[in-house]
Amino acid sequence: MDESQVKNTPLLSKVTIIGVGLIGGSFAKGLKEAGLADTVFGFGHNESTLKKAVELGVVDAYSTNMEEAVKDSDLIMLSVPLSVMKSVLQQMKPYLKKSAIITDAGSAKCSVIDAVQSVFGCVPTHFVPGHPIAGKEKSGVEAADASLFVAHRVILTPSDDTDVNAISQVTHLWQALGANVESMSAEHHDDIFAATSHLPHLLAFSLVDMLNEHEELGNVFPYTAGGFRDFTRIASSDATMWRDISIENSTAIVKWLKAYQTAITELTTLVEKQDAEALKALFLGAKQARDKHIK
Known part of the structure; x- marks a missing residue:
């Protein structure tokens, strides 16, 4: 992690992680190791997992009580399945302090924003939607890794009304964990990841x-x-997880499934016709594109 980035990041009194698995746990552990918060607090329903998180140094403390978990928290990270995002927001809403920043790690941003709007009646200016593009073969708090986000992209999808200080705070935290932060619209995000992640x-x-x-x-x-x-x-x-993503980003995914169906139909025609020249041109073009863009 860049030491200068850590020093430039405002110190938070309390950060709450809702969902202390691989992503939430890695975010928590990174904050702890960088000294970015006085207290990193975990919330979940499985107490044995939360105890393990404390033992592993992922969080400082935990609770299975939502009020205790989010009360007086400066920042809440939502790292839960898309299907329960709305219910989690409903549970924590009564206990949030006015200035609390909320961010998330969901992979379908329009779905998360819709859930936030449904619960709060609007999208709070201190809500900063996010999506870290990182992962591992292993999951769970045991796999939490403070260096997981180093040199990986984190996409933020704020609106025009999102508080600039909240965006700056979330951006600085991710950068302090070594991430490369980019911003785009939620709709563009969902379209890109439907094509490049959800479709495959x-x-x-x-x-x-x-x-x-x-x-x-x-x-x-x-x-x-x-x-x-x-x-x-x-x-x-x-x-x-992939059931949830398929449902929550269905419009964009269906768009790219249909595009792929068209491409498969065209490929089938080339194979049926034994069109060697066209097949080689397709394969060579794909190879060159991948070799150029994916190292």
């Missing part, structure tokens, strides 16, 4: 499901090699 996950799930105990082929998995394993690795991702 759904394709991987669908391919494995299609071939699982196939009527014609039987069990094909003993015969898979590197290509299949690389392509379908993300089909081992959490099913509940």
Whole structure:
């Protein structure tokens, strides 16, 4: 982490993490190790997980009581599944101090903003939507890593009405954890990640499901090699999380599923026609694009 960034980040008295898993836990641990808050407080329903978070140095203290967790908190990080975002907001609303900054780590920003608006009647000026683009194969508080966000992007999607000081505070915290912070509209965010993240996950799930105990082929998995394993690795991702993402970002995901259907139809035609020149041009163009942009 950049020492100058840490020194320039205002010290917070209390930060509350709602959902102390991989992302929330890594955010909490990073804040603690950088000395960015006097107290990093965890909230959840599984007390054994919260005890483990204290033992691992991820949080300083915890509670399963929402009032105790968010009372007098300067900043609340929501790191919970999209499907429970609204209920969590409803639970904490009565106990927030007026100046409290709220941010989140959800991967479908329009959905989160809609939940906030539904609960508060408007989008509070101190709400700064965010999405850290980082992760691990492992999940849970045991996998929490203070360096998880180093050199990774964090996307913020504030509105024109979002308080500039709240944006600055959240930006500084992420930068102090080593992240590269960018801003864009929630709609653009959801469109980009529907195409680059949500679509590939759904394709991987669908391919494995299609071939699982196939009527014609039987069990094909003993015969898979590197290509299949690389392509379908993300089909081992959490099913509940991807159910939620599919529902909460459905409009953008359907748009890109249909675009991919069109591309598959065109590819099928090229293969049926055995159009060697067109196939090579497609494959070469894709290879060059990936080699250029993804290292």
